[in-house]
Amino acid sequence: MSTRRFKAKFRIIFALIILILLIGTGSITAYLVRYSATSERVCQQCHPEILELWEQSNGHPSDQTSCYQCHSLEIALAPEGWNVFRHFRDTLVPPEYLADDDLTSRRCLECHENVLELDYTVKKRVIRFSHRYHREESLECVDCHRTAGHQYMTGGTNRPTVMECIECHIREFEGPPKNQKCLNCHDVMLAPGKSW
Numbered sequence: 001m002s003t004r005r006f007k008a009k010f011r012i013i014f015a016l017i018i019l020i021l022l023i024g025t026g027s028i029t030a031y032l033v034r035y036s037a038t039s040e041r042v043c044q045q046c047h048p049e050i051l052e053l054w055e056q057s058n059g060h061p062s063d064q065t066s067c068y069q070c071h072s073l074e075i076a077l078a079p080e081g082w083n084v085f086r087h088f089r090d091t092l093v094p095p096e097y098l099a100d101d102d103l104t105s106r107r108c109l110e111c112h113e114n115v116l117e118l119d120y121t122v123k124k125r126v127i128r129f130s131h132r133y134h135r136e137e138s139l140e141c142v143d144c145h146r147t148a149g150h151q152y153m154t155g156g157t158n159r160p161t162v163m164e165c166i167e168c169h170i171r172e173f174e175g176p177p178k179n180q181k182c183l184n185c186h187d188v189m190l191a192p193g194k195s196w
Contacts, residue, residue, distance in 0.1 A: 043067045049064075070107050105140035 035042070040062075044051040055062045060070070109115070116132045134144065144160045 006041060040067050071104055104142050108141040108145070 040051060051067075052061065054067070116130075116135055144164065
């Protein structure tokens with residue numbers, strides 16, 4: 001066998017070995033990144049108390065939802081524009097490890113899509129309102145419902161506390177109050193177990 005043929009075969013074999021190593025390394029890396037982004041056990045490393053609350057949740061039960069479903073981008077089967085590298089980078093490792101408020105709120109609206117269409121009703125004793133007005137003010141779902149998926153509160157509610165409402169609605173309470181507590185006018189506390 002001539003030296004030229006040997007070098008040509010060697011280059012082909014060497015290139016194939018490098019290609020196999022790159023594909024293998026890329027596949028393993030993609031698997032580990034995907035596992036890290038979708039496994040509740042990985043989330044538990046930094047958020048053990050959240051995982052425990054979520055597993056006991058009635059509103060978003062652990063047998064029906066996962067951390068990934070609420071805190072990630074949905075992985076499409078084919079990348080938009082067929083830029084595979086950007087697709088997997090943006091899909092598997094989005095900014096802020098997938099849990100930013102805007103992203104989470106968009107995921108809320110995938111399951112609760114009709115919440116913006118609910119009618120506005122005024123009832124003196126129970127607070128009911130249209131979510132549409134809050135969304136028009138550029139509020140995210142998690143601005144009021146930060147605890148909804150994990151149920152920090154006793155009684156398992158997704159409603160904000162009175163104090164959380166007052167943080168934004170303080171201008172409506174300026175001047176001498178007619179009553180010292182919102183609960184004097186509203187029979188139902190916003191969050192069971194939480195007091196003013």
